[in-house]
Amino acid sequence: MTLRQASDFAQLSTEIKQAGLLARRRGYYLARITANLVVYAGAWVAFALLGDSWWQLAVAVVLAVMTTQLAFIGHDAGHKQIFTAKRWNLLTGYVHSGLIGVSHDWWVSKHNRHHANPNHEDEDPDVDISVLAFTQKQGESKRGPLRWIASHQAALFFPLLFLEGYALHWHSIRHSGRERFLMIANVVVYLAAVFWVLSPVYAVAFILVHQGLWGFYMGCSFAPNHKGMPVLSAGHTLDFLRKQVLTSRNVRGGWFTDFLLGGLNYQIEHHLFPSMPRPALKHAQLIVSEFCEKHQISYAQCGLFRSYGYVLEYLHEVSAPMRKPA
Template structure:
């Protein structure tokens, strides 16, 4: 689906109020503490078992397979941190923050940094000025962004469709670096706690890896682990909004339409729910950010039916097709940059 600029529309706040009543009446905003407790315990148990297996296997190139395993586990732990950041686990902030800081520390991410960035995204999804997820130096998500780039970022944006998945190999390092910068500046409510957590993560990670593995094998393990983690994380978040309509400054869309029209769901069975951590229900998640992940599947039927009755476009497709839409959008946006180059060379 190509990215387009939406025309201003009159506010229709009553529509969301009606949908919200329907969802609340179905009990879908109720907390699922037992479900999350089981999920967290299983994640931590599997994570610990993975490190035990890592020690048992020892200095072997087979550890590259455990690197792939830990890429999956880091993402699954990050999903719990995501849910805690949205207050999906407990109603109060204290319990969610405790879970969030713990899981952020386990994967080496600043929970405070991520919550601030992600909250801005949820408030203004696909907004050309206010969505931080649309402002990536080497990518262009609108033609204006492409035209504004110069030098190497412009060259990257020109070829961004082909470079998109390779760039995800660096996403894990970007998450670590952004977290370090956030904590170094002293930002956030608990920067001292997070500084300790990030240092503990780095020291423990490097100590275990290079105690068990030789320098060469350990370095290869880290590269494979961090790169695959970045790809997995990027592939979970990329289908959600990229290639959907972008919103110009001054738009007048109401909350319901702003969230639905800029988001895309990914269809599939429960394996997709697991692999994407519930982010495949992006429309429902954006409409009701505090809704526990286990309730999103039931909410999807209610929300889609409501949108159908009110003539609101509801985007949903399979996982592979969603990536096709992302790449097509990136290629379309960068087309003027390639045409400019061709025009100068003829």
């Protein structure tokens, strides 16, 4: 890494600060949090009023969407995007995590390690997934059923996302520490409410739709950001700016994409400035993309469905050696 490269990020940071893009947007977040909680609470009221009915599956779909939207707020709070004071971000994070049953402490710790070393095969927990292989080295270590799943990971990727919600609950209970009792209470209250209002068949169907779609939505929101981008290994010489930009991908789109992906579609800007409030990311995108073009740094950006195509193509390519006969 040259001295010039080390100073590039300082120059970019100055431009971002001068544009006022790191200033907190409490009004935006107050409106967003209020709207989310009103819709989320309204869905549970509808659940109580509808009773034992197949219409509850429609409620489950709404809850899956809103559970993800609450998770996006928890993500922003974890990055201290909402308030200047640490305690208010923590409180917001704990409340939202408690509602959806995901440990705030565990997830923030895991996510911070991802931000520090994105797409690093040894340091990024997001590329350390037992049923997937993101490098041939990882593929060679797979054995038994895990190897079979990894060898067909491109075909199985989206079906596996329906299990992501259950995995988040399980890991939260296992690794949550002081939040463990809150995580267990969330699961107990949730199951008690569902089986109290619904008969067993309807209850199981409701849980499968709610938790399955929530996991699928979460996975589809995070998957386009890094999967299929370069995977780093020990000894790389990239500076902070290039490490974050070259391993991340943006997703093009308007206001609906911003809402759908919770601002994660501006992944490059988010990784460069994690504490930047969500509504400022689209304004930073123009500054960052122009800066990267000027400094000849590859800036990846594509449409949503094309991003999924890149993910599947990459997974298929990496798993090819595992499909060859021994």
